[in-house]
Amino acid sequence: MFTNGQDTAGDYLNHYTMPSYNMIKYEREMGNGITNPLLMKTTDGYYVVKVIGNEHGSKILINEMVCFKLAKLFDIPIPDASLIRIDSDTLSLNPDLQKLGVEPGLHFGSKLVSRGQTSIQAPLLNLVKNKEDIPSIILFDQIIYNNDRVMNPGNLIIDIKEKKLLAIDHSHTFKLGALWNEIEFKKIHEEDLCLVRDFHGLNYKLLLKYVNGYNPFNKILQKIQQISQEDIKSCFDQIPIEWELKKCEMDALNHFIWYRIENINRFLDLLKEQCHDWKGGDYFEF
Numbered sequence: 001m002f003t004n005g006q007d008t009a010g011d012y013l014n015h016y017t018m019p020s021y022n023m024i025k026y027e028r029e030m031g032n033g034i035t036n037p038l039l040m041k042t043t044d045g046y047y048v049v050k051v052i053g054n055e056h057g058s059k060i061l062i063n064e065m066v067c068f069k070l071a072k073l074f075d076i077p078i079p080d081a082s083l084i085r086i087d088s089d090t091l092s093l094n095p096d097l098q099k100l101g102v103e104p105g106l107h108f109g110s111k112l113v114s115r116g117q118t119s120i121q122a123p124l125l126n127l128v129k130n131k132e133d134i135p136s137i138i139l140f141d142q143i144i145y146n147n148d149r150v151m152n153p154g155n156l157i158i159d160i161k162e163k164k165l166l167a168i169d170h171s172h173t174f175k176l177g178a179l180w181n182e183i184e185f186k187k188i189h190e191e192d193l194c195l196v197r198d199f200h201g202l203n204y205k206l207l208l209k210y211v212n213g214y215n216p217f218n219k220i221l222q223k224i225q226q227i228s229q230e231d232i233k234s235c236f237d238q239i240p241i242e243w244e245l246k247k248c249e250m251d252a253l254n255h256f257i258w259y260r261i262e263n264i265n266r267f268l269d270l271l272k273e274q275c276h277d278w279k280g281g282d283y284f285e286f
């Protein structure tokens with residue numbers, strides 16, 4: 001069980017209730033990455049915020065929120081996240097934010113890891129205390145169809161103070177990032193299940209060294225075994241109205257995620273072929 005959720009609803013798995021905080025001060029653009037998140041001081045310290053009004057649309061915020069809540073269900077290490085409120089009065093005092101197209105309302109904030117290293121190198125990775133989470137992050141990426149962590153040097157972060165590897169940036173998940181919809185999901189559904197693209201690329205090459213022994217995926221599989229469709233549905237709770245998620249889109253994404261969880265053994269078969277230090281062991285019965 002994780003400890004920082006505010007609420008427990010399921011019998012076994014925590015349904016995370018995301019707090020909301022007000023922006024106090026806009027600091028700067030983070031300056032790297034695709035979505036260009038913004039660093040803000042809030043009533044709960046500093047957050048890296050993805051805003052409504054960004055050029056990719058609000059799907060990237062929906063993806064972040066749903067993946068954050070899934071990460072909490074699966075016990076994937078991830079920085080705390082909150083909804084960050086920017087009201088019209090605050091916005092009118094910040095011409096820089098207006099220029100960036102930021103709209104008033106609730107935005108997605110990832111709590112700033114103040115001493116974080118995103119470029120993952122072998123010696124530093126070897127120092128992290130949560131190496132047992134590495135296979136979990138890899139299987140999590142298959143569930144959320146995240147092609148964006150294999151090669152991208154900025155979507156994992158090592159908290160230097162805590163010596164902990166964390167997953168960040170779930171904007172470009174569900175294969176299509178900001179471009180998914182019901183029709184596209186139907187097309188993906190007709191394709192054979194496969195692993196994320198360039199499986200042996202940059203970051204994964206380093207991570208795969210830690211997929212070893214007999215049951216490397218045991219930790220996340222224990223969680224998956226407990227999960228119900230209701231748990232997945234709970235990941236859509238609290239999505240702000242201004243993110244404009246339609247009911248039919250919510251149902252389509254819910255179905256997409258559940259289908260991939262139901263087919264977890266297929267992913268394990270595919271992983272078995274690619275993870276050469278995995279010695280075997282049992283999968284669980286779904």
Ligand SMILES: Nc1ncnc2c1ncn2[C@@H]1O[C@H](COP(=O)(O)OP(=O)(O)O)[C@@H](O)[C@H]1O
Pocket residue numbers: 030032033034035036037048079110111112113114116118153154155157168169170171
């Ligand atoms: N919680 C965080 N703490 C510290 N740095 C972060 C955090 N979230 C993001 N960043 C930094 O901002 C960069 C861009 O954020 P990211 O979520 O990857 O957005 P993008 O979609 O633009 O790639 C990351 O590569 C990382 O350097």
Ligand SMILES: [Mg+2]
Pocket residue numbers: 033034152154155169
């Ligand atoms: Mg990124």
